[in-house]
Amino acid sequence: MTDALVRLEGVSKTYASPAGPVTAVQDLSLDVIQGEILGVIGYSGAGKSTLVRLINALELPTTGRVFVGDDELTALPEKRRRAVRREIGMIFQQFNLFNSRTVAGNVGYPLKLAGVKQPERDRRIARLLDFVGLLDRAHAYPDQLSGGQKQRVGIARALATDPKLLLADEATSALDPETTADVLALLKKVNRELGVTIVVITHEMDAIRAIADRVAVMDGGRLAELGNVYDVFASPSTPTVARFVATVLRDRPSAETLQRLRASHAGRLVTVKVPDRRGFAGLLASTLAEHGVSGEIVYGGISELQEKPIGSLTYELIGSDAATDAALAALRVNGVVVAEEDAE
Ligand SMILES: Nc1ncnc2c1ncn2[C@@H]1O[C@H](COP(=O)(O)OP(=O)(O)OP(=O)(O)O)[C@@H](O)[C@H]1O
Numbered sequence: 001m002t003d004a005l006v007r008l009e010g011v012s013k014t015y016a017s018p019a020g021p022v023t024a025v026q027d028l029s030l031d032v033i034q035g036e037i038l039g040v041i042g043y044s045g046a047g048k049s050t051l052v053r054l055i056n057a058l059e060l061p062t063t064g065r066v067f068v069g070d071d072e073l074t075a076l077p078e079k080r081r082r083a084v085r086r087e088i089g090m091i092f093q094q095f096n097l098f099n100s101r102t103v104a105g106n107v108g109y110p111l112k113l114a115g116v117k118q119p120e121r122d123r124r125i126a127r128l129l130d131f132v133g134l135l136d137r138a139h140a141y142p143d144q145l146s147g148g149q150k151q152r153v154g155i156a157r158a159l160a161t162d163p164k165l166l167l168a169d170e171a172t173s174a175l176d177p178e179t180t181a182d183v184l185a186l187l188k189k190v191n192r193e194l195g196v197t198i199v200v201i202t203h204e205m206d207a208i209r210a211i212a213d214r215v216a217v218m219d220g221g222r223l224a225e226l227g228n229v230y231d232v233f234a235s236p237s238t239p240t241v242a243r244f245v246a247t248v249l250r251d252r253p254s255a256e257t258l259q260r261l262r263a264s265h266a267g268r269l270v271t272v273k274v275p276d277r278r279g280f281a282g283l284l285a286s287t288l289a290e291h292g293v294s295g296e297i298v299y300g301g302i303s304e305l306q307e308k309p310i311g312s313l314t315y316e317l318i319g320s321d322a323a324t325d326a327a328l329a330a331l332r333v334n335g336v337v338v339a340e341e342d343a344e
Pocket residue numbers: 015016017022023024025042043044045046047048049050051203
């Protein structure tokens with residue numbers, strides 16, 4: 001295989017259900033590249049969990065092929081598939097810790113299963129707990145820990161057997177925003193310092209924005225979009241993707257906001273996308289001035305994604321209709337993406 005650690009080729013999964021067959025994943029082809037953090041996002045029912053179960057060999061596809069490393073899961077006997085599964089780290093929304101075992105006991109469990117003996121086991125547990133910042137809680141029990149600490153234990157346990165691949169299934173969905181940020185930062189450290197390839201399954205675009213290199217958007221079991229996170233955020237190609245992006249960037253005024261803006265601004269409301277290049281503000285100001293149009297920012301903002309600016313600004317433009325049209329046309333010619341907000 002090339003630089004893909006996971007490869008899905010034309011994968012579909014159909015479940016039998018009392019109401020008839022349900023196709024959870026449909027004709028999905030996707031590579032997870034060695035060393036990347038791939039975000040997989042989609043609304044509930046989009047097929048994300050099924051995708052996880054197909055990658056970790058808990059399910060076999062109805063059609064298509066799945067490769068992990070050099071193994072074609074779809075061609076392996078169940079016993080060998082189980083061995084591949086043990087080499088994949090998993091973390092879950094509900095942490096899935098043993099409440100009757102200490103933190104050290106939870107982290108050491110996969111090592112015990114793998115036959116790692118004392119004192120090597122203790123050494124590895126200490127190293128893992130140090131990595132996730134919980135060395136001082138080794139003897140605590142899960143119910144003495146916060147949600148974020150529990151997920152750190154989950155991450156340490158998932159790393160115990162030195163996996164090349166970590167699957168995080170809604171790993172931060174049960175956490176508050178601050179704790180989510182900490183856990184995402186830890187996942188990034190796992191990726192950058194240990195070289196572990198990570199697939200982050202989530203319905204939260206914020207998580208994708210924070211750590212993913214690329215994002216796959218699933219919609220109705222299909223791959224709606226796959227690309228570099230900045231590109232997908234900057235130019236979403238389908239309405240589903242645009243809705244996800246809007247949840248994070250909140251860069252276009254909502255219908256209610258627009259109504260309020262209209263009540264206090266009589267001019268034409270126009271939103272421009274902030275491009276990833278310098279000189280944009282100057283170009284905008286000079287183009288408007290040339291056409292005798294004045295502009296005032298009434299909504300929007302600029303933030304950063306993958307160290308590049310992203311966002312949009314809504315202007316109220318005041319000038320004659322003809323002059324405003326000419327100014328907008330000139331901006332478009334110069335590559336500025338301009339959208340006139342609808343009257344409603
Ligand atoms: N074992 C199963 N038997 C029957 N239908 C299933 C089974 N597992 C999943 N489905 C159906 O397949 C579709 C995709 O489910 P899946 O759990 O993969 O989506 P998801 O994106 O992970 O959603 P959520 O975020 O709600 O978990 C849904 O319509 C679901 O009802």
